[in-house]
Amino acid sequence: RAKAQGRNTFGFYTAEMNQVSLEKLRLEHDLRQAVARNELVLFYQPQVNVSTGQVVGVEALLRWQHPQLGMVSPAKFIPLAEETGLIVPIGAWVLREACAQSQKWQAWGFPPLKMSVNLSALQFKKQNVVQLVQSVLQETGLPAHLLDLEFTESLVMENTEYIIQVLQSLRDLGVQLSVDDFGTGYSSLSYLKRFPVNTVKIDRSFVQSVHHVREDAVLTRAIIALARSMNLKTVAEGVETIEQLNFLMQHNCDEVQGFYFSKPLPVFELEQLMHRQTHFEIASFEPLPQTA
Numbered sequence: 001r002a003k004a005q006g007r008n009t010f011g012f013y014t015a016e017m018n019q020v021s022l023e024k025l026r027l028e029h030d031l032r033q034a035v036a037r038n039e040l041v042l043f044y045q046p047q048v049n050v051s052t053g054q055v056v057g058v059e060a061l062l063r064w065q066h067p068q069l070g071m072v073s074p075a076k077f078i079p080l081a082e083e084t085g086l087i088v089p090i091g092a093w094v095l096r097e098a099c100a101q102s103q104k105w106q107a108w109g110f111p112p113l114k115m116s117v118n119l120s121a122l123q124f125k126k127q128n129v130v131q132l133v134q135s136v137l138q139e140t141g142l143p144a145h146l147l148d149l150e151f152t153e154s155l156v157m158e159n160t161e162y163i164i165q166v167l168q169s170l171r172d173l174g175v176q177l178s179v180d181d182f183g184t185g186y187s188s189l190s191y192l193k194r195f196p197v198n199t200v201k202i203d204r205s206f207v208q209s210v211h212h213v214r215e216d217a218v219l220t221r222a223i224i225a226l227a228r229s230m231n232l233k234t235v236a237e238g239v240e241t242i243e244q245l246n247f248l249m250q251h252n253c254d255e256v257q258g259f260y261f262s263k264p265l266p267v268f269e270l271e272q273l274m275h276r277q278t279h280f281e282i283a284s285f286e287p288l289p290q291t292a
C-alpha cells in the first residue's frame with residue numbers, strides 16, 4: 001500500500017518540485033550534522049542606547065557556514081530547523097554559546113553587555129526551557145540579568161496561560177524578556193499587559209517605512225507610547241538611515257539596532273569594535289525640531 005501511495009504521490013510531482021524537495025532533503029540532512037561539525041556560528045549585532053550612544057547589548061544571530069553552499073541565510077534554514085524539530089538542539093547550542101561568549105567578555109572587563117538570544121516557540125513546547133536556561137546560566141556563570149530572551153507574539157497565541165507561567169518562571173530566574181517583531185503578529189496591543197516582559201522590539205518592517213507609509217509612522221509612535229506607558233523598554237530593529245534614527249529619537253525609543261550602526265558581526269569583529277568604541281556618536285545627529 002505504501003508503495004502504491006508513494007507512486008501515486010510521485011506522479012503529481014513535476015521535475016521542478018522534485019528538485020526543490022531534494023534540495024530541502026539534502027539541506028535537512030546536512031543541518032542534522034551541522035552542530036557536531038562546528039558549522040554553526042553566532043554573529044553579534046550591537047544594540048545602541050539612543051540617548052547616550054552606548055553599546056548596551058548585542059543580539060546573537062545564527063549563521064550556517066555550509067561546506068559546499070557557503071553561508072546559508074537563517075531565513076532559509078531556521079524554518080527548516082523548526083519544521084524538523086532540529087531547532088530544539090540547535091537553540092540549546094545557541095543559548096550555551098551566546099552565554100559562554102558573554103561571560104568571557106565580562107571576564108575580560110568589557111562593559112556590561114546584554115546578550116539577546118532568540119527562542120523558537122518549539123523550544124517552549126518540546127523542552128523544559130526554564131530548566132535549560134537555568135543550567136546554562138549555572139554552567140557558564142553568566143549573571144542572569146545580562147541575558148535577554150526574545151520570543152515572538154505567536155508563542156503566546158495558543159496555551160496563553162501556560163506560556164505566561166513559563167515566562168514568569170524565566171523572569172524569576174532574573175533574565176530579561178523581549179517580545180520580538182512586535183506588531184507583525186495577530187495579538188492585540190492589550191495582550192502585552194499580560195506578558196511578564198521587559199522590552200518590546202519594534203519590527204523592522206515598520207521602522208523601514210516610517211518615512212514612506214503614514215500608517216507605519218503612526219503605529220511605530222503608538223507602540224513606543226504604549227510600551228512607555230507600561231514601563232516597558234522599546235528597541236527598534238532594522239534602523240538603516242539617519243532619518244529613521246531621528247524619528248525614533250524624537251519619539252523616545254530607547255534603543256536601536258540596525259545597519260546604520262553595524263551589521264551583525266563575527267566575534268572577532270565585534271571585539272574589535274568594542275575595543276575601538278563602546279559608544280557611537282549620537283550628539284552630532286541633528287535632532288528634528290521639537291514642537292513646544
Ligand code: C2E
Binds near residue numbers: 045075091094237259
Ligand atoms: P530577528 O530576531 O528579528 O533578527 C533581526 C534580523 O534583522 C536579523 O536577520 C538581522 O541581521 C536583520 N537586520 C538587523 N538590522 C538590519 C537592518 O538595518 N536592515 C536589514 N535589512 N536587516 C537588518 P537574520 O540574522 O537574517 O535573522 C533572521 C531571523 O532568523 C531572526 O529575526 C530570527 O527570527 C531568526 N533567528 C536568527 N538566529 C536565530 C536563533 O539563534 N534562534 C532562533 N530561534 N531564531 C533565529
Ligand code: MG
Binds near residue numbers: 059150180
Ligand atoms: Mg530577534
Ligand code: MG
Binds near residue numbers: 201237
Ligand atoms: Mg526581531
Ligand code: MG
Binds near residue numbers: 181203204237
Ligand atoms: Mg525581525
